[in-house]
Amino acid sequence: MDASTRTRSSSKKPKYSRFTQQELPAWKPILTPKWVITSFVTIAILFTPAGLLCLWASEHVVEIVDRYDDECLPGTFSANPESYIQSKNTNKTCVRTLKVPRKMIAPIFIYYQLDNFYQNHRRYVKSRSDKQLRDPDDADETDDCKPIDHTIGDAPIVPCGLVAWSLFNDTYKFFKGNKVIDIDKKGIAWESDKKYKFGSDVYPKNFQKGALIGGGELDESKPLSEQEDLIVWMKNSALPTFRKLYGKINTDLEANETITVVIQNNYNTYVFGGEKKVALSTANWIGGKNDFFGITFLTVGGVCFLVAINFIVLYVLKPRPLGDPTHLSWNRNQGAQ
Ligand SMILES: *[C@@H]1O[C@H](CO)[C@@H](O)[C@H](O)[C@H]1NC(C)=O
Ligand SMILES: *[C@@H]1O[C@H](CO)[C@@H](O)[C@H](O)[C@H]1NC(C)=O
Numbered sequence: 001m002d003a004s005t006r007t008r009s010s011s012k013k014p015k016y017s018r019f020t021q022q023e024l025p026a027w028k029p030i031l032t033p034k035w036v037i038t039s040f041v042t043i044a045i046l047f048t049p050a051g052l053l054c055l056w057a058s059e060h061v062v063e064i065v066d067r068y069d070d071e072c073l074p075g076t077f078s079a080n081p082e083s084y085i086q087s088k089n090t091n092k093t094c095v096r097t098l099k100v101p102r103k104m105i106a107p108i109f110i111y112y113q114l115d116n117f118y119q120n121h122r123r124y125v126k127s128r129s130d131k132q133l134r135d136p137d138d139a140d141e142t143d144d145c146k147p148i149d150h151t152i153g154d155a156p157i158v159p160c161g162l163v164a165w166s167l168f169n170d171t172y173k174f175f176k177g178n179k180v181i182d183i184d185k186k187g188i189a190w191e192s193d194k195k196y197k198f199g200s201d202v203y204p205k206n207f208q209k210g211a212l213i214g215g216g217e218l219d220e221s222k223p224l225s226e227q228e229d230l231i232v233w234m235k236n237s238a239l240p241t242f243r244k245l246y247g248k249i250n251t252d253l254e255a256n257e258t259i260t261v262v263i264q265n266n267y268n269t270y271v272f273g274g275e276k277k278v279a280l281s282t283a284n285w286i287g288g289k290n291d292f293f294g295i296t297f298l299t300v301g302g303v304c305f306l307v308a309i310n311f312i313v314l315y316v317l318k319p320r321p322l323g324d325p326t327h328l329s330w331n332r333n334q335g336a337q
Contacts, residue, residue, distance in 0.1 A: 114274055
């Protein structure tokens with residue numbers, strides 16, 4: 001019995017390996033003052049110019065933003081905007097003039113911006129059927145789409161769900177004097193979405209036919225993969241203020257030029273206190289106008305620089321021999337007693 005216990009216990013001994021015994025080669029840096037100061041200075045030297053470069057690039061993006069939901073509401077309806085937006089008989093056309101602050105070089109991107117619109121609400125996000133969007137044989141896969149899943153006659157709605165139903169339906173036309181500025185609406189959605197998520201043989205059916213109209217309609221002769229406005233809309237935004245691409249202008253706009261936007265103010269943001277804006281923006285390597293990276297990099301660079309200065313001052317004014325044991329807390333306490 002003794003012998004068997006011994007063999008069993010000895011078999012439990014872990015197999016020797018350098019990994020389990022933590023004997024792998026390791027980097028064991030000694031954080032000497034010079035080493036620490038050099039690292040902080042290096043980080044400061046790398047991040048400060050990067051931050052300035054990002055701010056400079058962001059500053060060179062030309063942007064025009066115009067809020068129109070309030071201005072496009074006729075005064076007689078200001079107390080009751082919902083009756084204005086829901087009526088079929090009110091005139092929704094609205095003309096705005098914008099001034100180009102600096103020369104804008106093509107391509108100029110047109111966005112619509114919504115504020116206070118929670119596309120990230122859980123019930124909204126889930127109310128869609130990706131299977132149905134992809135495959136014409138899955139038109140009946142509407143289980144996740146409540147409450148916009150079937151017509152009163154029990155025919156499936158394609159595309160079903162709240163996300164598709166609430167499609168943005170304001171339209172913009174741009175004029176320079178009397179001349180129309182062409183808007184290029186091709187290629188505003190992600191290629192991968194068009195290819196893999198929205199079927200080229202799935203056509204809209206029974207869409208926006210219910211009692212309550214949520215938003216835009218779709219052309220039933222075009223497959224979903226070509227309905228780029230829908231694809232852009234259905235890429236849910238994570239934050240309640242968001243911009244989505246409406247189209248592109250492929251001609252330059254000169255400084256001080258006045259352009260006219262003719263808006264069809266259809267979309268009902270009045271019911272939830274939202275805002276609507278139209279934005280024109282150029283882009284460069286940093287994307288649109290965005291100071292976030294610039295400010296972040298400058299903050300990191302600045303903090304590292306201050307810390308480095310602090311350490312240099314301490315190092316010069318109160319140098320200590322490296323590894324002096326008298327500074328250990330227990331030794332220090334003894335010294336005090
Ligand atoms: C646009 O959407 C609103 C809801 O936001 C709807 O009431 C209106 O009928 C729609 N208009 C058009 C022209 O599609
Ligand atoms: C635009 O207008 C400003 C002031 O009105 C003027 O200083 C500037 O030279 C103009 N720029 C162009 C390109 O006309």
